Amino acid sequence: MSATAKVWLDRLRDLPLDHPVSILNVCGGHERTLSHTGLRAALPETIRIIPGPGCPVCVCPEEDICDAMRLARECDVVVVAFGDMLRVPINAARSDPRCLSDARGAGADIRPIASPREAVAIARALPDKRVVFFAAGFETTMAPVAAMLCQGVPDNLFLLVSGRLTWPAVDMLLASEKPGFDALIAPGHVATVMGPEEWSFVAERYGLPIAVAGFTAESLLAATYYVLTQLLATTAHLKNCYPAIVRPGGNRVAQQQLSHSMRIVDANWRGIGTIARSGFALSETFASRDARSLLASPQDAARRHAGEMPPGCDCARVVLGKVVPTNCKLYGKACTPRRPIGPCMVSDEGACHIWWTSGLHN
Ligand code: SF4
Structure with a gap:
C-alpha cells in the first residue's frame, strides 16, 4: 500500500x-x-x-443472449461480442446451448472481440457476410460504440444493442x-x-x-x-475524488455521439426487471443497423424470460447490493469461475468472480 x-x-x-x-x-x-x-x-x-x-454483463437479459444465439445459429451471420459475454450462461436447466461459447463450439460463427474497432475490421474483412456486433455495456462501453457509428461503418455491420445506464x-x-x-x-x-x-x-x-x-x-x-x-x-x-480525469460536464463529444446514435428506452435488467429509461437503443438515424431486423420472427413468448435466473442463483440480489456473493448458497460449490451458474461469476466485473478470485472462499 x-x-x-x-x-x-x-x-x-x-x-x-x-x-x-x-x-x-x-x-x-x-x-x-x-x-x-x-x-x-x-x-x-x-x-x-x-x-x-x-x-x-451481469444485467444483460437472457432474451438478448438468446437473440444473439438465434442470429448466429439461424441467420447465417457472424456474431462478434466482448469476450466476457461469450461465457454468460442462460438458464442451464432448460437451455442448450447454455452460452454463446457453447453455441460456438457447436459450429456457430461467434467471435470474441476487445473493441468496436475489431467489429468494423471483421465486417470489412468479410464483405460477403453479415456481421452482428452484440454490444452490451454501460455508458463507458456505449460511448465508443456510438463513436464507431458516427464515424461510419461497413454496410454489412449490424448491431444488437444491450446497453444500460448506471x-x-x-x-x-x-x-x-x-x-x-x-x-x-x-x-x-x-x-x-x-x-x-x-x-x-x-x-x-x-x-x-x-x-x-x-x-x-x-x-x-x-x-x-x-x-x-x-x-x-x-x-x-x-x-x-477523481478530478484529474473527471471534469465538469464530462466528455461533450462522447455525449453528442451518444445522443446522435442512441435513444434512451425502458430496459430489462436480468433478474431485476424493467427500469425506466435505463437502456440504450439505436436512434432513428441508425435504425437500419438493428440486428433484430435480421431475425425471421420475433422471439417466441416461451423464450422471453424477463428477469429469470438459474435456480438458486442470487445474482440479482448481489447486483442490487442486497446480499454479498458469499451469501449465495451456490458460491464456490456449484458455482465457480470454471463452471459459472450465474452471470456474476463470469465477468471480470462480476462481484462473485471478483470475490472468488480474490481468495474470499467462504
Ligand atoms: Fe449467481 Fe454464482 Fe454468484 Fe450465486 S455464486 S449469485 S449463482 S454467480
Missing part, C-alpha cells in the same frame, strides 16, 4: 464513527481494487463497502423502501463520459453523501473518507 493510501486509511481510522455504515459502490473496477488489494479487509469494522450494480439503477434502489446503504461511491469512468453532475441527485433528492472515485486505492479511500465526513456532519453533497 502506498504512503498516500496509508495516510487516507489513518484518517478513516481516526473518524469518530460509533455505528456501522454501509457504502455502495457501482463499479466492477472499484470492486476489484477493494477486493484484490485487500483494501476492504483493512478498513475499520464499522465501514462496510458493498458491491452494487457495476457489471453490465444511474437509473441507483435511483431505483434509492426510491425503494430499504435501499440498504448510507452513502455511495460513484463510478469514475462513467462520470468521465457523462459528467459528475449526473450523480448529484443522490445528495439533492435523497440526502445521501456521494463521491466520485477513480480506481486506485488512494482515490477510493479518499472517496470513502469524504462520504463518511459528510455522514458525520449530517450533510450531503457530491465530491469529485
